[in-house]
Amino acid sequence: MNAKLRIVVVGAGYWGPNLARNFSAGRDWELAGICDLDEDRARSLADRMGHVPVFTRLDDVLVDENIDAIAVATPARTHHAVVMAGLRAGKHVLVEKPLADSRERAIEMVDEAAIRGLTLMADHTYCYTPAVLKIREIVANGSLGEILFIDSVRINLGLIQPDVDVLWDLAPHDLSIIDFVLPGGLRPAAVSAHGADPLGAGRACVGYLTIPLQNGAIAHVHVNWLSPTKIRRMVIGGTKQTLVWDDLNPQQRLSVYDRVVDLDQQSVDEVDRRSSTISYRLGDTWSPALPEHEALAEMAEEFAASIREQRSARTDGLAGLRVLSVLEAASRSLADGGNMAKVECDLLVDAAR
């Protein structure tokens, strides 16, 4: 076992305590401090974590050569400044979603990390849940065959956010998961977004996102703050099998259905198409057992491993950038009445890796 890596959590608000607790508990990490402009808030958290050091100035963290990494849980608009400072000081960085408040700034961050050979990791927490890790494995090993469609629903009675619409509030979860499980990640050419603001809240409270995928496949996301029933469900349909993830059914979160429509490609144009070329396979259903672990603990472990092995993290800065790129295009589409909006891609970024 290597010596523990030393990390400071920057931002002691809503999410910071979760990060602190997991870095504190893991075998890879030593929690080397809490940094927050609000000293009381920082100290309160630091005390609960076993009286670790308190910082109120980021610079004091960055000049400390014994600190290997920072975990950034500050407001989104500050991500760019904090992360860039961290990288420039030679620290590895974990940052909350969204990576930054604009795609351009995110590119700068990704480039900076690439140039310096540092790990920049996006905290796509959901990706490290047992269910999503298993989905990634099932997709990767080819059990589903080629992917035909992905349909994701995330609806609930939700607080109307003062600064972002429902797409920016909830869809990052769906997009980061889709990015995580798709081999090669989520790289659509364009997206379409529809939304509604029927309460006059000033932003969409109901949102639908349509994302054409390769080979004629499609992904679709439904997010909604106004639904009295809570649904968190993703279906991934493949040519061989179809997977259903029902995150609110603890007794059977994942189900893999061996039921598919087969289409005989050779005879698609023939006359008696209905009877000759389409068939159903009604097979068994299978629900894999899932290990029980906390997603953040798994993520902390991956952050450490990516640093030690000098490789990209599984949810690296590029993953965060891909999600951000789709969200920005979605906002443009929404403003344009749902017309398809091009997703910007930046070849230089890929080249830089």
Place this chain on the structure above:
Amino acid sequence: MNAKLRIVVVGAGYWGPNLARNFSAGRDWELAGICDLDEDRARSLADRMGHVPVFTRLDDVLVDENIDAIAVATPARTHHAVVMAGLRAGKHVLVEKPLADSRERAIEMVDEAAIRGLTLMADHTYCYTPAVLKIREIVANGSLGEILFIDSVRINLGLIQPDVDVLWDLAPHDLSIIDFVLPGGLRPAAVSAHGADPLGAGRACVGYLTIPLQNGAIAHVHVNWLSPTKIRRMVIGGTKQTLVWDDLNPQQRLSVYDRVVDLDQQSVDEVDRRSSTISYRLGDTWSPALPEHEALAEMAEEFAASIREQRSARTDGLAGLRVLSVLEAASRSLADGGNMAKVECDLLVDAAR
């Protein structure tokens, strides 16, 4: 009780027997015959219905002055010809969905019926189920308040149709229901449709339909032939209450949630918006008991009533035309990459009523 009305069922294929059985059983109707080009098929059905007369030529039905109405269950491409002939012969007409194979032809049919003062009724069977009748009642009496969103999902492993895509196959159900429960019917200015044909079947097997409604509300329909799990669920969110219809849960098909997000309109622009203007009301849930009756029996009754009372049927030709208009626009949108397509409306039709 008036004398029974006399009806002939035209078309003895898939749906005809259901119509025949219900017209045969009701107190309003006398089943006066079965008409089909295939005499054996007609006779087989006629025998099961108590040896009613068999017709192989439509004209023989139409010249019979003792016949008040025809129920048309022939292929969609023949609807226009059969219905127009029926109306011109002075018969009231019930016709399977879709009303016709094009909006233009449907308008002709609606106009013909209007001019002649005959009932032209669309067989939107779902509208006459106990659940949908109750939904219409709940919406009409204002229990939900103003409608904010409608989200409808109708997915299942389904036969890939040789001639129509999944939107034309399944969405007519959702659209006719939405048209039925919305006061004033479904009259969107435009729609957007996205689809995917990932199997290369030659037509969309997965479809999403987005329909902006009045006052910033939105309706959305998801239809899918490739899903191994079956879902038939519609959510109608209102300012006061929200209704969920889960058609596959016989023990609780309808649930009305008294849970809403309230937004204080006065203070939307103020600073402390998050805390001051949004609140939740978590009230009770209520599931109305539903009577048990067969939808087709109820529809047959409405057909008779509309004739006797010389009024429009609840799913009249205009309802069928509205559904058809949305479907045609959806097809145009689909062909145009999901861009919004204008829904044609024909003011003359309304004027003619």
Place this chain on the structure above:
Amino acid sequence: MNAKLRIVVVGAGYWGPNLARNFSAGRDWELAGICDLDEDRARSLADRMGHVPVFTRLDDVLVDENIDAIAVATPARTHHAVVMAGLRAGKHVLVEKPLADSRERAIEMVDEAAIRGLTLMADHTYCYTPAVLKIREIVANGSLGEILFIDSVRINLGLIQPDVDVLWDLAPHDLSIIDFVLPGGLRPAAVSAHGADPLGAGRACVGYLTIPLQNGAIAHVHVNWLSPTKIRRMVIGGTKQTLVWDDLNPQQRLSVYDRVVDLDQQSVDEVDRRSSTISYRLGDTWSPALPEHEALAEMAEEFAASIREQRSARTDGLAGLRVLSVLEAASRSLADGGNMAKVECDLLVDAAR
């Protein structure tokens, strides 16, 4: 293919039409007539079955040498007389549950069939559903290991029967299924029954049946006419796996859980038992695909096969007798305040086979 066997359905009331339809449709059988004291009722059914012969006297059926078998769907109190007459006339007999209105009479019937080498089969319809056939297969192939417990719940708002209590009305389903899936059948030494008649209906409307099985295992049945929710669920726990049958969940009727408590037998008496000897295995869940077929069609096929192969039917008279024996003991226990009542077994019956 052998020539078809010829059968007459005796009793054209509630269940007779179902039998007639299935014997009429199968490839093994020719429906040779309908027999009922009420000629109109017999004729109405016979006409629907393609104008088969009508009998109003049982004797006319029994003297007809071209008739191979009778299916008895008359009231329970007449089963003994009709079946004995049938057997004495050399006919194979299928009879509705319960086999007879007393265990003694049932023994006579079983003996008569055994002596004459005729098939006497109990119409335990549920046993021929795809789900129960699959359960029998899973138990038989050892997938579950040794059976630890069986828990069956069958509750619903039900008509209070005028002549039988809830145990006699509903538990025959559970008992015949348990008898069918247990290797060796259901042969308990004693049973305990508790019931309640809180409405003062004159008979138990809520019933619980406890049945000690071999090797310390237990079966338990809950039947209830007063429950507003409908549950039909049987759990069969084994040392290797556990099976859950939820008959009201068409999308996943059977689930096999690879989750068990393991107990290390060697160290049961040791001190640190809690930590050392008990462990959990949390494995996958598996839901076998079930073929779709009508249970009665499958039963008709088994009836024919047992006759042709001169073997016992899978639900033979002895199976019916075993169920009846448990029910009679249950009634004695119920009358005795729930104290265990011995289940009568008749060795001669087994010997006769």
Place this chain on the structure above:
Amino acid sequence: MNAKLRIVVVGAGYWGPNLARNFSAGRDWELAGICDLDEDRARSLADRMGHVPVFTRLDDVLVDENIDAIAVATPARTHHAVVMAGLRAGKHVLVEKPLADSRERAIEMVDEAAIRGLTLMADHTYCYTPAVLKIREIVANGSLGEILFIDSVRINLGLIQPDVDVLWDLAPHDLSIIDFVLPGGLRPAAVSAHGADPLGAGRACVGYLTIPLQNGAIAHVHVNWLSPTKIRRMVIGGTKQTLVWDDLNPQQRLSVYDRVVDLDQQSVDEVDRRSSTISYRLGDTWSPALPEHEALAEMAEEFAASIREQRSARTDGLAGLRVLSVLEAASRSLADGGNMAKVECDLLVDAAR
């Protein structure tokens, strides 16, 4: 607001921290210390609670006149000694279930508290959940009418306890809840218990408890350590309505069904009973909204209120004694093959109040 009451939590093992946290957080209580023989364990908990005092000897707690009450979370076999010492020192006492390890000792404790005018309260935590409080309210206000049956199922894959069987492990939850919601509490004359130990664990792992109630009603409890599926469900059937509590369905924990079987009492003995005297009412279903609060906080509040108002707590020592009396009778029944065992009742106890 009165001054806060001062309490010491005795026992810092599994449950003590939950008690400490809730007494620490409430407005009624001041957590005055943690007492445990194991000083490290006590100190660890005391530190987390804000560095409250640590005691390793109970006597030091009892002599402190500033301490009003103790909360006892030590092993069941020590309850009697600790509680009696507490009461004799004039402290109010909250004690974990079971009240004591025998009914006789529990009576001593109840008597001691009664004589001294002190509150002795059983920690029947479940009774203070929002769902159970609402059930109690619904039963008390007569919405259900007279109670006909109670059916409770509590099954899951559970650790086989080294010292108690499944009835003593799980049924106290069901019994304390039934005692809590039944007006007058649970006072059966006798009970029957069946169990099975199919793994040879030395104690029942599957248990069924039948409890005749007044007026012909019945309660039944199914507890099971061997079920791979988790069910926690109680049905309370009444003459007017029926309540279903599904504790694992957070979206609809309580449902009240307005569906009942009506029996016309006048004509029970008439011939045509089936048609004339039984009818169904299929009414609406209603799911009350439940407030969100932690059960232990509510219980701490009730403990304080009962002390201040010098009244019995809602789950007082007598409630604990009634549960214990049923469990002891259940054990006798289990040992006697399920025969009904008399539930001991001690009139002196009631008289003492």
